[in-house]
Amino acid sequence: MNDKTRYEIMRNRELLKGYQAADAGAEATDQQQGFPSVPCLQKRKGTETVSLPVEFERLSFQGTIMDLLRERESRRKYGEASLSLLELSFLLMSTQGIRHYAGRRNPVTFRYVPSAGSRHGFETYLFVSHVEGLRQAVYHYLPESHELELWDDRPDFQDELSDALCGQRFAASAPVLFAWACVPYRMEWRYGLKAAKYLLMDAGHVCENLYLACEAIGCGTCAIGAYDQERMDELLGFAPGPSADQDYICTVYAAPVGKRGAEG
Ligand SMILES: Cc1cc2nc3c(=O)[nH]c(=O)nc-3n(C[C@H](O)[C@H](O)[C@H](O)COP(=O)(O)O)c2cc1C
Numbered sequence: 001m002n003d004k005t006r007y008e009i010m011r012n013r014e015l016l017k018g019y020q021a022a023d024a025g026a027e028a029t030d031q032q033q034g035f036p037s038v039p040c041l042q043k044r045k046g047t048e049t050v051s052l053p054v055e056f057e058r059l060s061f062q063g064t065i066m067d068l069l070r071e072r073e074s075r076r077k078y079g080e081a082s083l084s085l086l087e088l089s090f091l092l093m094s095t096q097g098i099r100h101y102a103g104r105r106n107p108v109t110f111r112y113v114p115s116a117g118s119r120h121g122f123e124t125y126l127f128v129s130h131v132e133g134l135r136q137a138v139y140h141y142l143p144e145s146h147e148l149e150l151w152d153d154r155p156d157f158q159d160e161l162s163d164a165l166c167g168q169r170f171a172a173s174a175p176v177l178f179a180w181a182c183v184p185y186r187m188e189w190r191y192g193l194k195a196a197k198y199l200l201m202d203a204g205h206v207c208e209n210l211y212l213a214c215e216a217i218g219c220g221t222c223a224i225g226a227y228d229q230e231r232m233d234e235l236l237g238f239a240p241g242p243s244a245d246q247d248y249i250c251t252v253y254a255a256p257v258g259k260r261g262a263e264g
Contacts, residue, residue: 018197029192032150037106037189040120044142045150050134052089054146059235061216070216075143075220076170082130082247083175089146089218091257093232095178095206096124098143109143116198121186122206123249125151125236127161130175131157138236140174152237164231165254171224174256180206181236203253210255224254 001009029036063071098109108118115121124141126148128134136155139148162172164239171177180203187202207223214221230240232251241250 013211015196018194029190030054031106034191038183038186040109040118040140040186041106041144042123042140043182044149045140046151048150049142049145049149050085050139050150052092052146052148053084054089054093055088056093058086059217062218063216065264068212071215072215074212074222075214075258075260076222078174078220078256078260079169079261081259083257083259084217085131085133087219088126088131088134088176090217091178091210091213091219092124092141092143093146094209096120096122096141096143097146112141113202115202117189117190117204118186119190119198121182121184121247122252123181123183123197123200125181127157127177127179127180128175129158129173129177157235160231164228164235165224166226166228168224168226169221171254171256172238175258177254177256178210178233178234179188179236179254180252181249182252183247183249187246207255209254210257214257218260219257220260221241221255221257224256225255227251 042142062068081168094112097112099112102108102110102118109120110118111120126139126141128139129136134148136157137150138152138154138157140151141147142149151246158172161177162169165171182199184195184199187199191198207221210221211223229251231238232254238249238251241248
């Protein structure tokens with residue numbers, strides 16, 4: 001290992017510790033300095049929106065929590081069938097849906113997943129190939145109204161998406177690919193230099209809920225950490241980093257979803 005790699009490894013390890021080393025001599029966080037927080041929800045951009053159904057009692061749930069934990073695995077083969085809009089709606093609710101709100105000066109959302117300080121630093125984007133009631137396009141989830149907004153009206157994303165996912169064609173051609181992007185400042189406002197650690201921990205909660213929710217409704221998913229940062233960000237229309245701007249957003253994680261086929 002050369003000196004440069006050794007130095008980078010050391011810096012990455014400091015991220016794992018979160019605050020002990022990084023906080024020595026760090027300035028007070030923006031919250032401690034009295035700056036107002038930024039909203040944990042991104043404003044609607046598009047004009048075309050789709051309401052998501054919420055009659056989840058119509059879904060046939062499979063297994064006890066013990067069954068779901070035992071059977072959960074990364075699934076990379078999906079059946080031919082499309083996902084229904086109700087199934088997709090359930091998966092969005094399970095991963096980023098809002099249960100209630102709190103706070104006046106610095107409002108926060110409480111969701112189906114935990115998040116450090118309830119800062120919820122993520123936005124969900126969907127590359128939709130086969131979902132009943134949706135055309136092939138890229139959508140953005142609006143948790144507040146539980147709607148999708150059309151983000152990029154392009155049906156032909158699969159080749160570029162596959163390249164951006166380092167050639168993982170099974171993920172690019174799945175009925176739907178969840179791509180989670182993070183807005184780091186939401187977390188940094190409260191936690192300063194600890195924010196990166198908490199954001200990555202939070203991403204794990206979101207994806208684990210997707211795994212379990214998929215298992216419960218006869219779908220399958222697979223966490224995707226291998227992707228090309230620049231290509232994914234470009235596909236979603238995000239400005240390239242590095243950046244310390246408050247509105248900076250970048251992809252952090254992805255997961256394809258499809259119905260479980262004969263083998264799955
Ligand atoms: C952070 C993370 C990143 C991952 N990235 C990929 C990936 O890019 N491609 C893939 O096929 N599987 C990926 N996986 C799935 C793992 O390979 C899988 O979880 C592991 O082999 C254990 O199998 P299991 O999930 O079936 O228990 C990832 C899993 C995690 C948690």
